[in-house]
Amino acid sequence: MNVGIIGTGNMGKILINALIESHVLLSSDFFITNRTIEKAYAIQRQYPTISVENHISDVIQKADLTFLCVKPLEIYPILDEYSTYFTTNKCLISITSPVSVEQLESVVHCQVARVIPSITNQALSGISLLTFGESCNKKWRGKIEEIFKTISTPVMIEENITRIASDIVSCGPAFMSYLLQRLIKAASVKTPITEEYATKLATGMLVGMGKLLEKEIFTLPTLQEKVCVKGGITGEGIKVLENELGDVFEHLIAATHHKFEEDIEEVQKQFNQQRD
Ligand SMILES: NC(=O)c1ccc[n+]([C@@H]2O[C@H](COP(=O)([O-])OP(=O)(O)OC[C@H]3O[C@@H](n4cnc5c(N)ncnc54)[C@H](OP(=O)(O)O)[C@@H]3O)[C@@H](O)[C@H]2O)c1
Numbered sequence: 537m538n539v540g541i542i543g544t545g546n547m548g549k550i551l552i553n554a555l556i557e558s559h560v561l562l563s564s565d566f567f568i569t570n571r572t573i574e575k576a577y578a579i580q581r582q583y584p585t586i587s588v589e590n591h592i593s594d595v596i597q598k599a600d601l602t603f604l605c606v607k608p609l610e611i612y613p614i615l616d617e618y619s620t621y622f623t624t625n626k627c628l629i630s631i632t633s634p635v636s637v638e639q640l641e642s643v644v645h646c647q648v649a650r651v652i653p654s655i656t657n658q659a660l661s662g663i664s665l666l667t668f669g670e671s672c673n674k675k676w677r678g679k680i681e682e683i684f685k686t687i688s689t690p691v692m693i694e695e696n697i698t699r700i701a702s703d704i705v706s707c708g709p710a711f712m713s714y715l716l717q718r719l720i721k722a723a724s725v726k727t728p729i730t731e732e733y734a735t736k737l738a739t740g741m742l743v744g745m746g747k748l749l750e751k752e753i754f755t756l757p758t759l760q761e762k763v764c765v766k767g768g769i770t771g772e773g774i775k776v777l778e779n780e781l782g783d784v785f786e787h788l789i790a791a792t793h794h795k796f797e798e799d800i801e802e803v804q805k806q807f808n809q810q811r812d
Pocket residue numbers: 542543544545546547548569570571572575592605606607608610614631632633652653654655706
């Protein structure tokens with residue numbers, strides 16, 4: 537199967553790396569392009585049998601399945617200009633949350649899906665969030681699930697939980713990294729440990745914790761309970777978290793959803809243009 541990638545920034549590159557590393561695709565299956573074309577050539581230097589195309593139309597024409605890995609407001613202009621190249625049997629996958637499959641289907645006549653990946657997919661791990669368009673037939677649904685099973689656990693989501701699911705799956709690694717860095721910083725400021733050494737310990741802890749959860753040895757609550765021995769030291773730390781975290785995550789969710797609404801509004805203005 538020929539696979540097109542339009543946009544080889546962070547996510548485009550991660551998808552290429554992961555899909556090749558998982559052996560579900562060969563590097564020779566890829567036809568890639570980027571606005572700043574040098575970024576695509578840099579990937580070709582890593583995988584010499586990848587084809588770099590100078591024109592988006594060549595990527596779409598050569599690919600059976602095309603990933604659109606650009607930012608939300610960059611999607612409509614591309615679809616508007618190249619919609620005729622997306623013929624019925626081809627499949628288009630967008631990877632961004634503020635653009636719905638219905639909006640994509642309103643411009644192109646091919647099969648359409650949305651797959652929101654996560655940086656964790658680079659380690660062939662974590663979740664990917666799948667939403668299929670009405671237009672997406674059984675064959676493509678199966679194919680997309682099969683592909684994403686090799687780099688993640690694909691999960692189907694409804695439109696109404698798109699943002700919160702993306703907050704957890706895609707933004708989550710950044711949020712958790714931030715929290716852990718705050719712990720590391722406090723450790724190095726308040727105690728004799730160096731930041732470097734605390735980072736090494738914290739990273740090892742996180743990897744170990746991930747493995748416990750992966751092996752289903754514990755759930756999050758049972759893991760907390762097991763570490764938190766009665767009358768022990770962990771409990772004192774948990775009390776501080778309980779008392780001082782406050783509504784931080786409620787505020788975080790409100791902030792991401794507010795930005796999401798703004799993005800949706802901007803995106804909708806673009807898609808409305810076609811009706812004017
Ligand atoms: N980063 C994540 O963890 C993550 C997770 C899930 C979903 N996403 C979604 O993935 C999308 C991309 O995010 P990103 O982090 O990969 O952003 P990014 O690093 O900015 O990558 C976007 C790429 O698209 C290219 N591009 C823009 N317009 C183009 C055009 N007309 N033709 C060809 N290439 C074009 C840009 O080229 P230039 O080099 O010229 O700028 C850039 O390389 C976003 O919509 C985001 O919501 C990201």
